[in-house]
Amino acid sequence: MGDNVIKSVEVKYFKVPLEGNLVDALHGKHDNFELITTTVYMKDGRCGTGYTYTGGIGGTAIVDVLKNDLIPQLIGKEYTSPEVLNDYMNQSIHYVARGGIASFGISALDIAFWDMKLKTEGIAIADYFGTRNKKVRTYYGGIDLMFTEKELLANIECQLAKGHTAIKIKLGKKNEDEDIQRVKAVRNLLGKDAMFMVDANMIWSVEQAIRMAKRLEEYDIKWLEEPTNPDDYEGYAKIGQATTIPIAMGENLHTIYEHKLALDIARIKYPIPDCSNVCGITGFLKVSKLAKERNLVVSSHGMQELHVNVLGGIDNAGFLEYHSFPICDYTIEPLKIVDGYIEPALTHGVGVEFDWEKLEIYKS
Numbered sequence: 539m540g541d542n543v544i545k546s547v548e549v550k551y552f553k554v555p556l557e558g559n560l561v562d563a564l565h566g567k568h569d570n571f572e573l574i575t576t577t578v579y580m581k582d583g584r585c586g587t588g589y590t591y592t593g594g595i596g597g598t599a600i601v602d603v604l605k606n607d608l609i610p611q612l613i614g615k616e617y618t619s620p621e622v623l624n625d626y627m628n629q630s631i632h633y634v635a636r637g638g639i640a641s642f643g644i645s646a647l648d649i650a651f652w653d654m655k656l657k658t659e660g661i662a663i664a665d666y667f668g669t670r671n672k673k674v675r676t677y678y679g680g681i682d683l684m685f686t687e688k689e690l691l692a693n694i695e696c697q698l699a700k701g702h703t704a705i706k707i708k709l710g711k712k713n714e715d716e717d718i719q720r721v722k723a724v725r726n727l728l729g730k731d732a733m734f735m736v737d738a739n740m741i742w743s744v745e746q747a748i749r750m751a752k753r754l755e756e757y758d759i760k761w762l763e764e765p766t767n768p769d770d771y772e773g774y775a776k777i778g779q780a781t782t783i784p785i786a787m788g789e790n791l792h793t794i795y796e797h798k799l800a801l802d803i804a805r806i807k808y809p810i811p812d813c814s815n816v817c818g819i820t821g822f823l824k825v826s827k828l829a830k831e832r833n834l835v836v837s838s839h840g841m842q843e844l845h846v847n848v849l850g851g852i853d854n855a856g857f858l859e860y861h862s863f864p865i866c867d868y869t870i871e872p873l874k875i876v877d878g879y880i881e882p883a884l885t886h887g888v889g890v891e892f893d894w895e896k897l898e899i900y901k902s
């Protein structure tokens with residue numbers, strides 16, 4: 539065993555304020571996001587950093603499960619691989635925390651193990667699988683339900699000026715006509731060929747989702763995201779059968795088994811996992827494989843600064859969400875959007891190096 543042993547893990551918690559009126563149908567207003575980072579140190583000096591995030595709630599519980607439960611079981615343990623340690627962590631906490639807070643904690647540690655592994659091997663994650671994508675297609679994901687139509691369009695114009703060419707907006711207004719009017723206005727602004735998605739954040743019943751999907755069909759919607767409760771896989775299947783618009787989900791599925799049900803029972807067309815809550819890069823790659831076996835691409839939710847690099851190494855990469863939680867503003871290397879694409883990092887490791895000085899004032 540020698541020096542190939544986990545010596546310590548440093549956990550940091552940041553509560554980062556968000557500017558603007560960021561509202562979606564289910565979660566209401568977001569005024570901050572929580573960022574939890576984990577840095578793993580080996581006895582021989584190797585290290586790697588991972589992280590997870592929340593929409594402003596639950597972060598301290600993630601810190602607790604890391605410090606009280608997950609990390610104590612890793613200290614002194616031999617490093618094998620991210621995948622083996624991922625299974626170990628999942629099994630150790632399965633009974634109490636399967637698929638919930640534990641998935642977020644395991645994600646942060648899994649990303650740290652990947653970072654350490656790739657730094658040790660001297661390779662960027664986009665090169666690790668031998669299929670680097672030179673650039674990854676991205677879209678701007680707005681949290682814009684409470685913007686007036688004028689604000690909504692102004693924000694989209696601002697994003698187009700930054701280099702985006704594809705847009706997702708929130709739906710779920712009390713008045714269904716208002717949702718449709720916003721979609722019509724955005725489609726007019728974007729022009730007929732631009733990629734345009736919509737996201738209802740689980741707010742509709744199955745019947746309402748079917749009704750809305752039918753009304754949305756004439757606007758050439760790339761996908762309808764989370765039309766109803768993600769646990770209702772059969773409801774998803776009904777919605778998918780009733781409309782020509784492909785159905786998407788994934789950010790609320792935190793185990794590989796849930797993603798499999800989403801593909802096979804809900805029959806979604808766009809799986810959208812998130813490395814921060816699907817047990818890390820290991821979990822994301824498993825979803826990518828399931829998607830590939832079904833001839834589907836895999837897209838990503840949130841943490842664009844990491845997912846651009848992960849999607850950069852996957853041969854069935856779909857679409858990178860450029861999320862409205864700007865974790866990417868707190869890293870050293872800014873993301874450059876050019877004509878709707880971003881290039882994956884060349885840096886060894888997972889390619890996310892935090893600007894700790896910039897984050898310091900939000901630490902608690």
Ligand SMILES: [Mg+2]
Nearest residue numbers: 737763764789
């Ligand atoms: Mg969403």
